[in-house]
Amino acid sequence: MTLSQGRAIFIWGTVISTVIFLGLTYDSISKMPKRTHAEELSDAVADGKWTWQRYNCNDCHTILGIGGYYAPDLTKVMSQRDPEWTKQFLKDPHKVWPAKRRMPNLHLTDNEIGNLVAFLTWVNGIDTNGWPPKPMAVAAAGSTPLPGEAVFRAQGCSACHKLNGVGGDIGPDLTHVGSTRTPDWIKQQLENPRSHFPNSPMPSFSKLSPKDMKDLVDFLSSLK
Amino acid sequence: MxxxxxxxxxxxxxxxxxxxxxxxxxxxxxxxxxxxxxxxxxxxxxxxxxxxxxxxxxxxxxxxxxxxxxxxxxxxxxxxxxxxxxxxxxxxxxxxxxxxxxxxxxxxxxxxxxxxxxxxxxxxxxxxxxxxxxxxxxxxxxxxxxxxTVIQGVLLGGLVMLALLFLFGIFFVRNLSTQYYWWWWVIHLWVEGAWELVAGSIIAFILLKMTGVDRELVEKWLYVEVGLVLFTGIAGTGHHYYWIGTPGYWLWVGGIFSALEPVPILFMVFDTLRDVREKKIEIENKIPLYWAVGSAVMHFLGAGVWGFAHTLPQINKWTHGTQVTASHGHFAFFGAYVMINLTMIYFAVPRITGVVRKGHGRSLVALRFMVFSIFFMVLALAIAGIVQSYLQRILGMDYLTTQDYLKLWYAVMWVSGWGVVTGVFIYIFDFFSMGRPPKITA
CATH class of the missing domain: 1.20.120 (Four Helix Bundle (Hemerythrin (Met), subunit A))
Structure with a gap:
């Protein structure tokens, strides 16, 4: 090989790859507004994005899978969490979710919290080509989870309670709660925890809609 | 000098x-x-x-x-x-x-x-x-x-590319997906584009000076290397466009081009070794050469093998956003860029200061400490990442719960980190023992 052949490889290699890349970039940028439902990208969402950046959230959390690996990925978090719960959590993280690995209290204003939740809700709707994938074990089981399980997740119950070995230690293990407690007892516990245990740190879930409450009670009662 | x-x-x-x-x-x-x-x-x-x-x-x-x-x-x-x-x-x-x-x-x-x-x-x-x-x-x-010279041309090209791409990382974009689209133009096209050009021309210069092989040979292969780096690296940016709100064809484009990315790196390993084998002058100070060969090998393992291991979308779907990426990042940066910088420093500093040292033992101790410790560190992070992918993505376990299972591997990572720090401080001590430049004569 001669020097000029080497130069030809350099020039053509660079040109071909650049042309492909710029062509696809043009196409991607024109398609991304639809894939990210940009019509719903309100000022609150943009402000929320700035709040997200301003507090450097991305160096602990990943989003779209990019960032620090120290805290949960937040791409689809709003499919898992109730907006009200998220707001309370952001107000005082450790109080709402007493995890061993802590998130510092950022002393966010209510406005910043509202914008952040708007931002995360918008991110939740981005078409990410199916990422993160549905856990294989869940997909393999084939059964559709009970609707109450989604409520259980959205309300962050596993911050304090264990289910099948997964979850916190603040409250009792709920793996077999359906075999020791009646549905009525569970419903009352959810609505007014201190009626059973005067010193219980558990918050009341009476704010749940009647349907969510029934689904949650059905789910917990099924755990035998 | x-x-x-x-x-x-x-x-x-x-x-x-x-x-x-x-x-x-x-x-x-x-x-x-x-x-x-x-x-x-x-x-x-x-x-x-x-x-x-x-x-x-x-x-x-x-x-x-x-x-x-x-x-x-x-x-x-x-x-x-x-x-x-x-x-x-x-x-x-x-x-x-x-x-x-x-x-x-x-x-x-x-x-x-x-x-x-x-x-x-x-x-x-x-x-x-x-x-x-x-x-x-x-x-x-x-x-x-x-x-x-070709070396100058490639170096200048790399530096201009480096500066221009930085502009894509300055402005606030309302849409997170689009912001990340341009963000990768800085991050990916720096490390798998501009920086490779700079590092490639620096290593070509050092090998030329140290081994005395023909300039035409070195420059010819420099062209081929950076040609292949840019061919695979530019469109290879697509492996970052799998899951961020970009169209599905990136799964193909990113997968194919980035799967080829190890080729130019392997090429560099052979190139470095060939230059050393065909040397025409006796090499007195072998230290920069140890670092250069070490860099070629670690670059291939860290960027080439570790990168290839999770670059295909079928695998990346499970490992994306886990400690697997952290493992790859540490390995690739160390092999490709930390060791190249130290090669350059060990080549240039004695020539600037004019201090001739008898032994080079300390530099080799630093090299071994860093290489072995980094290797254990990235191995620990890779295991942590694989376990995390399994627990989180296969079993569906909550992120925070998975972290308890990774503690052992984090501990191994951290202890290895002390090894890296030890190596770095031995290097710093060694750096300052290479003397200071004589005063510039007016």
């Missing part, structure tokens, strides 16, 4: 070396937060601040090292003195000042909040000014030359 103004490189190498030391200390601090749940520094230096400082220092010291390397290399290639040594000094002080301001800013909670590009916008404009001064100085120096 042939030209008086090459001495300016020494100051750059001092700054790079000191910041390298600081970078690994922040690495230990960041790593400790994975090992122990209770973080006494949570409200002073939380994880995000510590990580931002750790990765920013990495980028800054590598860039300062590249700049020093450029100031050393260009006079010899262009056969003329640096256009303005004073401007080169001003540029260094300005860059270091911006770096210090950024770190103090992070500690005070002042951040722009995109990973690696956390520098507030006003500081980014300062960085642009630094880049412009640098390019101006290098360009004016090269303009004085009577012959343009």
């Amino acid at each position: 042939k030209y008086e103004t090459q001495k300016i490189a020494y100051q750059y190498f001092v700054a790079a070396t000191l910041l390298f030391g600081l970078q690994v200390i922040f690495g230990l601090l960041t790593g400790a937060k994975y090992v122990w749940d209770y973080d006494p520094l949570m409200n002073i230096i939380p994880f995000n601040t510590s990580r931002a400082i750790h990765i920013n220092l990495l980028v800054v010291w590598l860039l300062i090292g590249f700049m020093g390397g450029t100031y050393y290399l260009v006079p010899e290639e262009a056969e003329t003195d640096i256009y303005s040594p004073r401007l080169a000094a001003v540029q260094l002080y300005l860059f270091v000042a911006i770096g210090v301001a950024a770190i103090i800013g992070y500690l005070a909670g002042w951040s722009w909040g995109m990973p690696f590009l956390e520098q507030p916008t006003v500081l980014k404009f300062g960085i642009v000014i630094v880049a412009l001064i640098f390019l101006f100085n290098i360009f004016m120096t090269m303009m004085k030359t009577k012959k343009w």
Whole structure:
């Protein structure tokens, strides 16, 4: 090989790859507004994005899978969490979710919290080509989870309670709660925890809609 | 050293070396937060601040090292003195000042909040000014030359590409997906494009000088290497466009091009070894060569093998956003860029100071400490990442719950980190034992 052949490889290699890349970039940028439902990208969402950046959230959390690996990925978090719960959590993280690995209290204003939740809700709707994938074990089981399980997740119950070995230690293990407690007892516990245990740190879930409450009670009662 | 103004490189190498030391200390601090749940520094230096400082220092010291390397290399290639040594000094002080301001800013909670590009916008404009001064100085120096070498051309191309791409990381974009689309133009096209050009021309220069092989041979293969790097690397950016709100065809384009990315790196390994084998002059100071060969091998393992392992979308779907990426990042940066910088420093500093040392044992001890420790560290992170992918993505376990199962591997990572730090501090000690440059004679 001669020097000029080497130069030809350099020039053509660079040109071909650049042309492909710029062509696809043009196409991607024109398609991304639809894939990210940009019509719903309100000022609150943009402000929320700035709040997200301003507090450097991305160096602990990943989003779209990019960032620090120290805290949960937040791409689809709003499919898992109730907006009200998220707001309370952001107000005082450790109080709402007493995890061993802590998130510092950022002393966010209510406005910043509202914008952040708007931002995360918008991110939740981005078409990410199916990422993160549905856990294989869940997909393999084939059964559709009970609707109450989604409520259980959205309300962050596993911050304090264990289910099948997964979850916190603040409250009792709920793996077999359906075999020791009646549905009525569970419903009352959810609505007014201190009626059973005067010193219980558990918050009341009476704010749940009647349907969510029934689904949650059905789910917990099924755990035998 | 042939030209008086090459001495300016020494100051750059001092700054790079000191910041390298600081970078690994922040690495230990960041790593400790994975090992122990209770973080006494949570409200002073939380994880995000510590990580931002750790990765920013990495980028800054590598860039300062590249700049020093450029100031050393260009006079010899262009056969003329640096256009303005004073401007080169001003540029260094300005860059270091911006770096210090950024770190103090992070500690005070002042951040722009995109990973690696956390520098507030006003500081980014300062960085642009630094880049412009640098390019101006290098360009004016090269303009004085009577012959343009391929090494100079590739180096200048890489530096211009580096500066231009930075512009894509300055502006706030409302849409997170689009922001990340352009963000990768800085992050990916730097490390798998511009930086490869800079590093490739530096290593070509060193091998040329040390082994005495024909210039035409070195430059021919430099062309082929950077041609293949850019061919696979530019469209290979697509492996970052799988899951961020971009169209599905990137799964194909990114997969195919990035699967080819190890090819030019393997090529570099053979190229380096061939030059060493076919050397025409006796090599007296072998230390830079150990680092160069070490870099070629670690570059291939860290960027090539570790990168290939999770670059295909079928695998990346499960490993994306886990410690697998952290493992790859540490391995690739160390092999490709840390070791290249140290190769350059070990090549240039004795030539600048004129100090001839009898033994080189300490440098080899530093090399072994760093290489073995990094290897254990990335192995621990890779295992942590694979276990995490399994628990989180296969079993569907909650992220925070998975972390309890990774504690052992975080501990291995952290202990290995102490090995890396030990190696780095042996290197720092060794650096300062190579003497100081004689005073510039007026």
